[in-house]
Each structure stands twice: as C-alpha cells, then as structure tokens.
Amino acid sequence: MVPDGDSLSAKFQADALSYLETSRSSNNPWTLVNHCQIVKTIFNVVRVCREETQSGVLSQGEELAEEMHEEHDLGALPCSSRDQDVNVEFHVIYSQTWQVPVMYFSAWTASGSPLSLDELKAVIKGGLPEIDEQFRTEYGMPVVSQQDHPVLGVPFFTIHPCQTAALLKELTAKSNDPALTPLMSWMSVMGTVFHPLPLINLSYFQR
Amino acid sequence: MSTPDHHPILQFDPLSSAVDPTFWHALSRNKIEVYRLDDAARAITGYYAPYHAASGHQQRGAVSQLVVGAARLAVTAQSFDSEDDSNSRKGMNGGGGVVAPGVLYNTNTIEEFKKLDKSAVFAQVADRIWESITSGAAVADPTLLTRFILLTFADLKKYKFWYWFGFPALLPFAPVRVRAVRPVREVWSARQVEALRTGVRGVGPFFLVKVASADDDDTLSVRGLGEWDEVVRHDESGDGGVTVGFVDPSGQPAHPGWPLRNFLILLQTRWKVDAVRVVCYRETLSSTTTTPTSIVLDLTLPTPSTTPTTTPKCVGWEKNSMAKLSPRSADLGPLMDPRQLADTAVDLNLKLMRWRIVPTLQLEKIATTKCLLVGSGTLGCHVARTLLAWGVRHITFIDNGTVSFSNPVRQPLFTFDDCLHGGRPKAQAAADALKRIFPGVHATGINLAIPMPGHYVPSARDATTSAVERLTALVEMHDAVFLLTDSRESRWLPTLLGKSLGKIVINSALGFDTFLVMRHGMRQCASSASSSSHPTPTPSEPATTTTTTTTRTTPPPPALGCYFCNDVVAPADSLSDRTLDQQCTVTRPGLSSLASATAVELLISILNHPLGPNAAPPPPTPTPPHPSDPTPTPLGLVPHQIRGFLTHYTHLLVTGHAYDKCTACSPTVLELYAAHGAAFVLDAIEDPTYLERVTGLKQMQMATEHLDLEWDVEDE
Numbered sequence: 001m002v003p004d005g006d007s008l009s010a011k012f013q014a015d016a017l018s019y020l021e022t023s024r025s026s027n028n029p030w031t032l033v034n035h036c037q038i039v040k041t042i043f044n045v046v047r048v049c050r051e052e053t054q055s056g057v058l059s060q061g062e063e064l065a066e067e068m069h070e071e072h073d074l075g076a077l078p079c080s081s082r083d084q085d086v087n088v089e090f091h092v093i094y095s096q097t098w099q100v101p102v103m104y105f106s107a108w109t110a111s112g113s114p115l116s117l118d119e120l121k122a123v124i125k126g127g128l129p130e131i132d133e134q135f136r137t138e139y140g141m142p143v144v145s146q147q148d149h150p151v152l153g154v155p156f157f158t159i160h161p162c163q164t165a166a167l168l169k170e171l172t173a174k175s176n177d178p179a180l181t182p183l184m185s186w187m188s189v190m191g192t193v194f195h196p197l198p199l200i201n202l203s204y205f206q207r
Numbered sequence: 208m209s210t211p212d213h214h215p216i217l218q219f220d221p222l223s224s225a226v227d228p229t230f231w232h233a234l235s236r237n238k239i240e241v242y243r244l245d246d247a248a249r250a251i252t253g254y255y256a257p258y259h260a261a262s263g264h265q266q267r268g269a270v271s272q273l274v275v276g277a278a279r280l281a282v283t284a285q286s287f288d289s290e291d292d293s294n295s296r297k298g299m300n301g302g303g304g305v306v307a308p309g310v311l312y313n314t315n316t317i318e319e320f321k322k323l324d325k326s327a328v329f330a331q332v333a334d335r336i337w338e339s340i341t342s343g344a345a346v347a348d349p350t351l352l353t354r355f356i357l358l359t360f361a362d363l364k365k366y367k368f369w370y371w372f373g374f375p376a377l378l379p380f381a382p383v384r385v386r387a388v389r390p391v392r393e394v395w396s397a398r399q400v401e402a403l404r405t406g407v408r409g410v411g412p413f414f415l416v417k418v419a420s421a422d423d424d425d426t427l428s429v430r431g432l433g434e435w436d437e438v439v440r441h442d443e444s445g446d447g448g449v450t451v452g453f454v455d456p457s458g459q460p461a462h463p464g465w466p467l468r469n470f471l472i473l474l475q476t477r478w479k480v481d482a483v484r485v486v487c488y489r490e491t492l493s494s495t496t497t498t499p500t501s502i503v504l505d506l507t508l509p510t511p512s513t514t515p516t517t518t519p520k521c522v523g524w525e526k527n528s529m530a531k532l533s534p535r536s537a538d539l540g541p542l543m544d545p546r547q548l549a550d551t552a553v554d555l556n557l558k559l560m561r562w563r564i565v566p567t568l569q570l571e572k573i574a575t576t577k578c579l580l581v582g583s584g585t586l587g588c589h590v591a592r593t594l595l596a597w598g599v600r601h602i603t604f605i606d607n608g609t610v611s612f613s614n615p616v617r618q619p620l621f622t623f624d625d626c627l628h629g630g631r632p633k634a635q636a637a638a639d640a641l642k643r644i645f646p647g648v649h650a651t652g653i654n655l656a657i658p659m660p661g662h663y664v665p666s667a668r669d670a671t672t673s674a675v676e677r678l679t680a681l682v683e684m685h686d687a688v689f690l691l692t693d694s695r696e697s698r699w700l701p702t703l704l705g706k707s708l709g710k711i712v713i714n715s716a717l718g719f720d721t722f723l724v725m726r727h728g729m730r731q732c733a734s735s736a737s738s739s740s741h742p743t744p745t746p747s748e749p750a751t752t753t754t755t756t757t758t759r760t761t762p763p764p765p766a767l768g769c770y771f772c773n774d775v776v777a778p779a780d781s782l783s784d785r786t787l788d789q790q791c792t793v794t795r796p797g798l799s800s801l802a803s804a805t806a807v808e809l810l811i812s813i814l815n816h817p818l819g820p821n822a823a824p825p826p827p828t829p830t831p832p833h834p835s836d837p838t839p840t841p842l843g844l845v846p847h848q849i850r851g852f853l854t855h856y857t858h859l860l861v862t863g864h865a866y867d868k869c870t871a872c873s874p875t876v877l878e879l880y881a882a883h884g885a886a887f888v889l890d891a892i893e894d895p896t897y898l899e900r901v902t903g904l905k906q907m908q909m910a911t912e913h914l915d916l917e918w919d920v921e922d923e
C-alpha cells in the first residue's frame with residue numbers, strides 16, 4: 001500500500017514540529033513557514049573575498065559619492081566593518097515528487113548580492129579537518145543544482161533529492177532510538193554536510 | 208541631576224540595512240509592471256527584530272565563536288505589500304519582529320540617482336517624524352518614529368542595483384548622558400523579566416514599563432504609550448522615575464540601538480522627561496544563555512527650556528562598507544541574468560552526472576577543450592550539439608557552403624529562414640544557432656574552402672596559399688579537430704595538420720547505412736612511447752588502476768593509423784562527377800546523429816583516459832567484447848575505429864595501424880610539410896600523382912595491382 005502524498009506531508013509536518021521543538025531546546029531554532037517548509041537563517045558567517053565584485057562595487061560607490069556630510073553627531077557608535085555579514089538561509093521543503101524532505105539553501109551579502117556555490121563552499125569549509133571534507137563529499141555537497149524555490153520563486157541551490165530516500169532508509173534501519181524521526185536523522189546528516197555552519201546542534205545528536 | 212556632565216555620552220548602535228534578494232526581484236517586477244517611468248515616492252515597509260543572541264555566529268579558523276552581529280533593518284519582497292495591511296500598522300508582525308514605515312525613491316537613471324536632492328528628501332522625512340512627535344501621532348503609532356528612506360536605481364539590463372538607506376534620527380538639544388548600564392537580570396527578577404518578554408509581544412516597538420516596588424510586589428507590566436498618564440502620573444512607587452522600553456535590534460552590551468533616539472526626543476518633547484530608565488529589549492533563547500541580552504540604561508536627558516518650533520537637526524544616512532557616506536550596490540546577476548542562470552544550471556547538471564555515475568569524470572578538461580569542426584553540415588550540426596551537452600564551451604565551425612532548402616530537416620542547427628535570400632553561410636549560421644541555444648558558448652563560424660588535392664585552380668594560387676595558412680592557424684589554436692566534411696579529399700589537409708601539430712583528430716564518415724568514426728593516431732615521440740613524454744593533452748591524473756606493469760618492458764605498440772592509412776590511392780577529385788546534394792542525401796537520416804554522437808563520445812573517452820589520445824585501443828579479441836565485460840576505465844574502451852552497421856544495428860571495433868606510405872600521416876609527408884609548409888601543400892594539390900610518388904605509393908600500386916582493401920565505408 002503506497003501512502004498518498006497528503007498523508008506523507010502530514011507525516012513530514014508532524015516530524016517537522018517535533019524537530020522544531022528539539023531545535024528550540026537545543027538552542028538552535030528553526031521556524032515553520034507552512035505545512036511543508038521549515039526555515040533557518042544564519043547570519044554573519046565570515047565573508048569570503050569577492051575581489052572583483054567588491055572592488056567594482058567600491059570604486060563605483062566612490063564615484064557616486066557626493067559632498068554628503070552630516071551634522072557632527074556624538075551619539076553614533078562608530079561601527080566596525082559590518083560588511084562581513086553573509087546571510088545563509090536553509091529551507092527544508094517536503095517534495096511531493098520525491099516524497100522526501102529537500103534542502104534548499106542560499107547565501108547573500110547584506111546588499112542582497114548572492115554568493116556563488118564556490119564562495120559559499122569557501123564559507124562552509126572554514127577550517128575543517130580533511131576528514132570532514134571527505135564526509136561532506138561522500139554525502140553529496142557537490143550534488144547541488146540550482147532551482148527555483150517552490151515558494152519564493154527565486155533561484156536557490158538545492159541538494160538533489162535523488163539519493164535522499166535511500167539515505168533515509170539506511171538511517172532508519174540503523175537507528176535504534178524511536179524518538180529519532182527520519183527527518184531528524186536526515187537533518188543530522190545535513191548538519192554534518194554544512195558543518196561548521198550551525199545548521200543544527202550537532203552535539204545533540206552525538207549522544 | 209543638575210551636574211550630570213561627568214557621565215559618559217550615550218552612543219547608539221546605527222542600523223545596518225539588510226536587503227533580501229527577493230526585495231530586488233520585487234523591485235524589478237514593480238518597476239517593469241507598475242511604476243514604469245513614474246518615479247514618485249512609494250511607501251514600503253522595513254522589518255527589524257529584537258536582537259537574537261543565536262543569530263550572531265562567526266567562524267574563526269576551526270573555532271566557532273559568538274560575536275555581536277549588526278543591528279539590522281531588513282527589506283524583503285513583502286516590503287512592497289500594501290501599507291493598509293492592518294497587521295503592519297499595529298507595529299508587530301508574526302515572529303516578534305517590528306515594522307518600520309519607509310519611503311522609496313526609485314529613480315529611472317543613474318544620473319537621476321546621483322542628482323536627487325538627498326538633503327531635501329532627508330529633511331522631508333525628518334519633518335514628518337518631528338511632526339508626528341509634536342502632534343502626538345507617534346504616541347498612537349510609535350512606528351512613525353522609525354520612518355526610513357530608501358533611494359534606489361535598478362539597472363535592469365545589468366541586474367545591478369544602486370541604493371542608499373537613511374535612518375533619520377533627530378539630534379538631541381545636548382548629548383544624552385548615561386548614568387548606568389546593567390543587564391536586565393541585575394535590575395529585575397526572573398519573574399519580571401518573563402513578564403517583560405510576554406508583555407512586549409502584545410504591545411509594540413516602544414512601550415512603557417510599570418514596575419511595582421521591588422520590595423513588596425514582584426510584578427511588571429508592559430503598556431502602550433497611550434497609557435502615559437495612567438502609568439506615569441499615578442506611579443507612586445520608588446523614586447517616581449519613568450521606565451520605558453523598546454524593541455532593540457542591537458546586541459551591543461553597553462549601547463542601545465538606533466530606534467531609541469527618536470523615542471527619547473518624543474519623551475523630552477511631549478512629556479518633558481529629564482531622567483529615564485530604558486530597557487533595551489532583546490531576545491534570549493534560554494535562561495542558561497550567557498550571551499548578550501536585554502540591558503537597562505539609566506539616562507539623563509537634557510531638556511530645553513522651550514520646545515523648539517522647528518525640526519531639530521537630523522542625521523542617519525547609512526555609511527557604505529568603507530564607512531563613507533556613499534551609496535551601496537548589489538549585483539543580482541547570478542540570480543537574475545538568464546545567461547548566468549543557464550551557465551550555472553548546465554554546469555551543475557554535468558556535476559550531478561559526475562557525482563552519480565563517474566566520479567573521475569574530467570569535466571573541467573572537457574569544458575576547456577577547444578573543438579574545431581571541419582564541416583558544418585549534417586555531421587557538424589550534430590557533433591556541435593552533443594559537444595554542447597558535454598559542457599564544451601569553445602566550438603569553431605569551418606564551411607564554405609550556404610544553407611540550402613534541403614538542409615534544415617537533416618541539419619539541426621538550421622531553419623527555413625537560414626535558406627532564404629540565397630542561404631546564409633553555413634559556418635556562421637551554425638555558430639549563431641549554437642549561441643541561441645546556449646549563450647555561454649564561444650562559437651565562431653569561419654567561411655573557408657579547404658584546399659584539396661586534385662582540386663587545383665591555377666588562378667587561385669594565392670587564395671589557396673592563404674587558405675592553407677588560415678587552416679593551419681585554426682588547427683593550431685584548437686585541441687581537437689573533427690573531420691566532418693562530405694568529401695574524402697577535403698579531409699587530407701586537416702589530417703596532415705592535425706597529425707603535424709599533435710592535435711586530437713576525430714574523423715566521421717557516412718555510407719548509406721554504415722558509418723565510420725575513428726581517431727587518428729598521434730605522432731610518435733622519438734624518445735620513447737612512455738606515457739609521460741606525450742605532448743598533448745597532458746593526462747591530468749595518473750592512472751588509478753594500472754592494468755599491467757609490463758607496458759614498460761614490452762616494445763611500444765605500433766602507432767594508430769589515420770583515415771588515409773589504408774588507401775592505396777592518393778585522395779583525388781571525387782566530387783566532380785556528383786553534386787554535393789546527391790552525396791549527402793544518400794545516407795539513412797538517423798545515421799548522422801548516431802555517427803556524430805559516437806564521434807563526440809569517443810573524444811570524451813579520450814579526454815577522460817589517463818593517457819589521453821595515447822590510450823591504447825582494446826586488444827583484438829576472437830569474439831566481440833560483451834557489454835557486461837569490465838573496462839579498464841570508468842567510461843570504457845577507447846577504440847581506434849568504430850564501424851556502425853544500421854542493417855544489423857551493430858558496431859564493430861577495429862584497430863588499424865599507421866602506414867609508412869600514407870599520403871596524409873607518413874613520416875615522409877610530415878617531413879616534407881615541416882620543410883616546405885604551404886608550398887608542399889600546393890605541390891600536392893597541383894599534381895594528382897605527387898603524393899603517390901613521394902610516399903612510394905605509386906610503386907606499391909604497381910606491385911599490388913587491383914588489390915582493393917575496401918575498408919572505407921564511405922566509398923562506393
């Protein structure tokens with residue numbers, strides 16, 4: 001008996017709600033956007049160097065600078081460079097086609113300029129030891145395509161769901177913890193793939 | 208209270224704009240569909256939220272540490288939603304965030320963006336904020352205190368956006384002084400903090416706090432500004448001070464966020480407050496978190512003797528990343544430019560194949576291989592499309608024909624329109640079509656007649672010489688040459704040049720229901736036949752699975768032959784007695800795509816083999832190899848020749864060795880060409896027997912009269 005799509009997404013929603021609860025208690029909250037989508041935003045990871053873009057932006061900005069000057073203001077806190085900010089957003093959306101959760105992600109600067117996949121990878125890579133890099137490859141960080149986000153309608157990177165069903169099956173078979181839903185197991189794999197971005201609280205799963 | 212000057216001046220953490228990519232998408236759509244050339248000011252909505260300790264995260268090396276993130280005011284696609292939306296007017300949106308009313312000035316040109324009287328725009332908004340303070344409108348709707356400005360110019364052709372935010376803050380009559388800064392926990396009990404947390408959600412971005420005397424009752428309530436009289440006038444507790452609060456987007460441990468500035472002006476102007484306790488409300492995730500959290504400030508406000516009648520001075524243009532008062536820009540090309548999107552999609556799709564099927568797939572090598580297609584007809588069109596599918600980005604067509612009415616149905620890069628008015632030059636039409644299919648391709652069409660033996664035109668000697676030179680230069684600048692012309696003799700010169708210059712040469716020819724696809728043998732290096740000494744292209748990786756260790760000790764295998772190696776006659780004019788059209792229509796139509804696809808796949812197999820074009824063909828076997836037999840490399844065998852037979856739907860793999868009397872690739876020919884260049888080619892073209900004489904083929908012919916090997920499927 002093949003369960004129909006609606007009951008599957010109902011299952012996703014139930015698992016998602018329990019995941020949100022877990023994520024809140026592990027100090028790493030996700031948000032439910034609608035019945036088939038949960039979202040997490042991570043700000044302020046170290047900015048990768050975008051030399052050509054940046055120098056282009058800056059020189060143009062200089063060009064546009066005018067004799068703008070303001071009143072002397074003692075009340076403004078001098079700010080250190082805040083342009084390090086990179087906004088990385090993760091959306092887990094249930095795919096009716098593949099009947100599995102699909103990870104959509106995107107990263108952009110404070111201006112809204114998107115990061116390329118290579119730039120994002122450089123952000124994610126951080127100072128990882130080799131072994132993690134290998135694990136990431138094994139679980140498919142390279143298996144990324146670009147697709148329109150099903151809700152927002154703008155291009156997002158997505159981890160191709162063709163292997164997710166097999167992965168979920170494997171994880172479910174391995175798990176002996178009834179409280180660990182397939183979604184949670186899969187999220188823990190995703191957390192490892194995107195480590196060290198605080199996608200999930202990994203320590204929670206390493207008990 | 209009269210001598211507060213020894214207290215430090217309070218500094219406010221400026222807002223940092225955070226533009227969501229969806230904002231730029233929505234602005235572009237509105238510009239095209241709604242605003243068009245109308246550059247009138249538009250109402251938009253910005254969003255900020257209480258600073259969230261977990262949102263500031265930063266990696267330094269392998270260590271993950273919390274840092275204080277910027278105080279953000281965000282704009283998203285929702286920022287354009289109607290201002291009448293009742294939810295937004297209340298001041299709080301779903302996620303505990305706060306809305307700020309903004310005004311958008313989108314100019315039509317970059318010049319207008321530059322020329323826009325920004326001071327006037329800023330002053331206007333400052334006037335409106337001041338007016339909302341003096342009229343009391345800000346008491347009823349405190350979001351009016353956070354009114355902001357956004358100037359934009361959308362360069363929709365380049366997907367580039369110029370923008371500048373202004374967050375106007377009215378300057379106080381004299382600096383605000385801070386008497387104390389404490390974490391909220393040191394001021395209030397856990398119960399009171401919890402009451403604050405739940406209370407803020409229901410009230411709004413700016414609020415009053417009513418605290419019972421700390422000694423007896425442990426309660427706290429959050430009230431709207433409209434309840435000032437009730438909360439403050441009748442407050443009999445403590446020192447009679449005023450306690451207020453605001454939703455604070457800043458996470459600075461000792462500084463409040465920017466939105467407090469206009470609120471303080473409201474307190475001073477409307478209620479003559481000269482001392483106030485302010486709670487800067489920020490979110491904490493759990494009680495155990497030790498990261499920055501809500502703080503409480505005790506402030507002294509300088510109060511003027513009379514309320515000013517005009518708008519106070521005002522600051523708040525956002526600085527750019529260089530801390531200058533200057534616009535910023537965003538480049539949305541990767542998300543909006545169809546060309547960039549196509550580029551990324553094609554690239555990622557091939558990578559998907561690599562990940563799923565062939566982890567060692569040399570995609571980068573394939574993508575950077577420059578392919579020269581000699582012939583832009585049926586085979587050329589199909590080969591180009593298959594190369595494109597493999598991610599090859601540099602394709603050059605050579606042809607000297609024009610598109611005729613019979614072509615488009617068989618030659619998939621041409622359409623009916625290409626045949627009109629005498630027909631477009633084929634090479635150019637093919638290159639243009641390729642770019643329409645995928646703009647990221649670097650495609651060129653060269654209108655060039657290939658000099659051919661036996662096609663000598665005495666008057667065209669100069670033209671022939673320059674054609675030889677042109678073709679030589681073209682072969683030189685490419686990595687792989689496909690021979691796809693419809694005559695045998697037109698393949699002679701490119702064969703010679705490819706061999707001479709060490710290029711990969713793939714040859715494809717069609718019979719009626721048979722085809723031939725072959726790679727030409729590479730020039731043997733004098734020193735040795737070992738893998739390391741081959742010039743082009745360098746294998747990028749050593750073989751992961753060495754099939755045998757005996758290769759070094761055995762003599763090098765004989766070199767592979769070329770298209771002409773089995774010939775016992777020199778190429779000559781085979782075209783005179785039949786027209787081109789007759790010749791191309793005598794093949795089964797499906798044959799050309801089979802042959803072309805096979806030719807491209809052969810190139811890909813070569814590029815992926817650790818030895819590249821020097822890969823050995825499969826050894827001869829008594830029975831044809833079975834498809835389930837293991838192959839030494841992931842993409843499989845790299846045969847020398849593939850002969851396809853449509854009658855039996857089968858392929859035969861054949862290996863043919865180089866012939867030392869070959870008219871196109873023998874050492875004699877290569878040496879003569881090296882010594883005399885174009886002059887040698889002209890000799891060969893002028894005199895039909897020249898090649899046979901210099902190679903010794905003539906003598907051979909006499910010796911082996913009538914022996915016809917008949918291997919070339921294209922002939923007869």
Ligand SMILES: [Zn+2]
Binds near residue numbers: 871872873
């Ligand atoms: Zn030959």
